[in-house]
Amino acid sequence: MxxxxxxxxxxxxxxxxxxxxxxxxxxxxxxxxxxxxxxxxxxxxxxxxxxxxxxxxxxxxxxLDTLGSNLIFLFPRSTSASGARSRTVTGRLTEEDARAIVRESTSVARVSPTIATRVQVFNGDSSYSTQVMGVTSEWFAVHRWTFAAGAMWSDGDALLKAKVCILGQTVKTRLFGSQDPVGQVIRIGNYPYRITGVLDGKGDLFGGDQDDIVVTPLGGVRSRFARMAPGTVHSMTLTATSAETTDRAVEQITSVLRQRHRLHEGAEPDFEMHTQKEIQExxxxxxxxxxxxxxxxxxxxxxxxxxxxxxxxxxxxxxxxxxxxxxxxxxxxxxxxxxxxxxxxxxxxxxxxxxxxxxxxxxxxxxxxxxxxxxxxxxxxxxxxxxxxxxxxxxxxxxxxxxxxxxxxxxxxxxx
Structure with missing residues (x-):
């Protein structure tokens, strides 16, 4: 003690x-x-x-992860052309550009060309204005979309511009409620379309509803709703082979497109790119x-x-x-x-x-x-x-x- x-x-x-x-x-x-x-x-x-x-x-x-991973967003842009008269030239992206990028860029894994437009869709007395997206089969893998019901259309449907479509969850709920819409026919604009599947829900992104879409083959949207020149698209979404190769993929895409669009050295590009990494930063x-x-x-x-x-x-x-x-x-x-x-x-x-x-x-x-x-x-x-x-x-x-x-x-x- x-x-x-x-x-x-x-x-x-x-x-x-x-x-x-x-x-x-x-x-x-x-x-x-x-x-x-x-x-x-x-x-x-x-x-x-x-x-x-x-x-x-x-x-x-x-x-952002719901969009996909290692994404690169490619858009056409307007440029000023010099000459006898200065004028504004709007760039164009084509499906052939997409194929060339995949073929010649070692750091690009997938390319998804897209056409998007707003169209009224109908099911009986129900109607709804939504975004109709024309895509290729690569779009589902690029954006990591999975199916809640049904499946994707066939390669033959895409080749023939068949009137088939896949609904997002919001459109499905608006037009069919709790019913199963797979196999049923809706009207997109003035054209009847058969539903082959329903996408899983992804929710909102920056205030926009990712599920408020109707997806259908690219060629049909271009000829029926967008009225665009053959082969042209509104935008492309690409995936790099990894997060580390994203910058290299951007360089390769730039090189391929400048060569295809015949842009001389120092000329302003007629396209622009943004990466998922840039958005996150x-x-x-x-x-x-x-x-x-x-x-x-x-x-x-x-x-x-x-x-x-x-x-x-x-x-x-x-x-x-x-x-x-x-x-x-x-x-x-x-x-x-x-x-x-x-x-x-x-x-x-x-x-x-x-x-x-x-x-x-x-x-x-x-x-x-x-x-x-x-x-x-x-x-x-x-x-x-x-x-x-x-x-x-x-x-x-x-x-x-x-x-x-x-x-x-x-x-x-x-x-x-």
Whole structure:
């Protein structure tokens, strides 16, 4: 037992400031509650914002993954042609371009030329305006579409521009409700089309419904609805062989198309490309900037809370001047008084941090449930929030604590 005394005595002395701080907080519970409110709001805001940013990034990443993987989007573009008269030339993409890209580009796995137009579709008395997409069989693999019912049309149907189609989930629900539409006939514009299948649902992407489509062979859409020149298409979607070869695939596609479109060196290309990786990087940049701005706004609440703690501690020093004088008279040193009030400020700030983290975690769970996102509070964000709250207590509590420690004992004892 005697061996333990040298250990327990320093430990007991170390706990004295904490006991005094908790006793002072209990004496003024209402004031302490109002003091920590600013810290609580600031920490809760930081936890919510960081979790919301992470949840939004994950949600967007999952949405982009529904498009496919390693995608490259190719579109025609208008260019200015020089000559006797300057004029604008609109680029053209063709099915032969697609075949040449696959043939000559080692880093391109698949190419899906597409024609898209908006058409009214009918089933009996029900009608609906939707996007009709003319595609090749590669489109389903490129965009990773699977079938909820039925199957894709045959190669013969595509070659003969047969009037066959596949419905997205939204169109299927609008025209048939819960009925099975496979094998039935609908009217697209003025033409009867037989339904061969129904696609699985993918949901929304950037506010657009991916399931609001009717898919049919490319040639039929071009001749019946789009009225385009033979072989031309609106756009192409390509897949690189891997994420690492995407940049090389872009270079190869550019080389093939410049050669096929007879563009001399230095001429402005009549096509443009965007990659899935570029879209993801833009999204990440946007979310990072927004998160930083929102965290900065939340930091203002922490700053206000810190100022509140400093003001309350200054009031507390004034109210307890006589108590400080008595402690100094019975042997308390300047460092003891400094530590007492500094610990009190840190305890107040830390309590606000703990309460803010708890409130933030509850809010994150509620927001995640409401939005249908997979959101959680990371241990890193919680640790940072608690550390920041403790640092604020030290930073804003030091001035009042130093002021208390510098009081003259005799003047303090005379204070009424």
């Amino acid at each position: 005697k061996l333990l005394l040298p250990i327990t005595r320093p430990l007991g002395r170390a706990l004295v400031p904490i006991r005094l701080a908790l006793r002072a907080i209990r004496r003024n519970a209402m004031r302490a509650t109002l003091t920590v409110l600013g810290i609580l709001i600031g920490v809760a805001a930081v936890v919510i914002v960081t979790s919301l940013g992470a949840g939004a990034r994950d949600a967007v990443s999952r949405q 833009v999204q990440q940049t946007i979310f990072t900037v927004l998160t930083v701005l929102l965290v900065a706004a939340a930091a203002i609440s922490l700053l206000v809370g810190g100022i509140g703690i400093m003001n309350i501690m200054l009031v507390s020093v004034t109210e307890r001047t006589r108590e400080i004088g008595i402690r100094m008279a019975i042997g308390a040193r300047e460092g003891d008084i400094l530590l007492q009030f500094l610990v009190e400020a840190v305890v107040l700030s830390f309590l606000g941090g703990v309460a803010g983290a708890a409130v933030g975690a509850v809010c994150v769970a509620g927001i995640g449930h409401a939005l249908g996102w997979s959101m959680s509070v990371s241990g890193v964000s919680l640790a940072i929030s608690l550390i920041v709250s403790a640092v604020i207590g030290i930073a804003f509590g030091f001035f009042p604590a130093r002021r208390a420690a510098k009081l003259d004992p005799i003047d303090a004892l005379r204070h009424e």
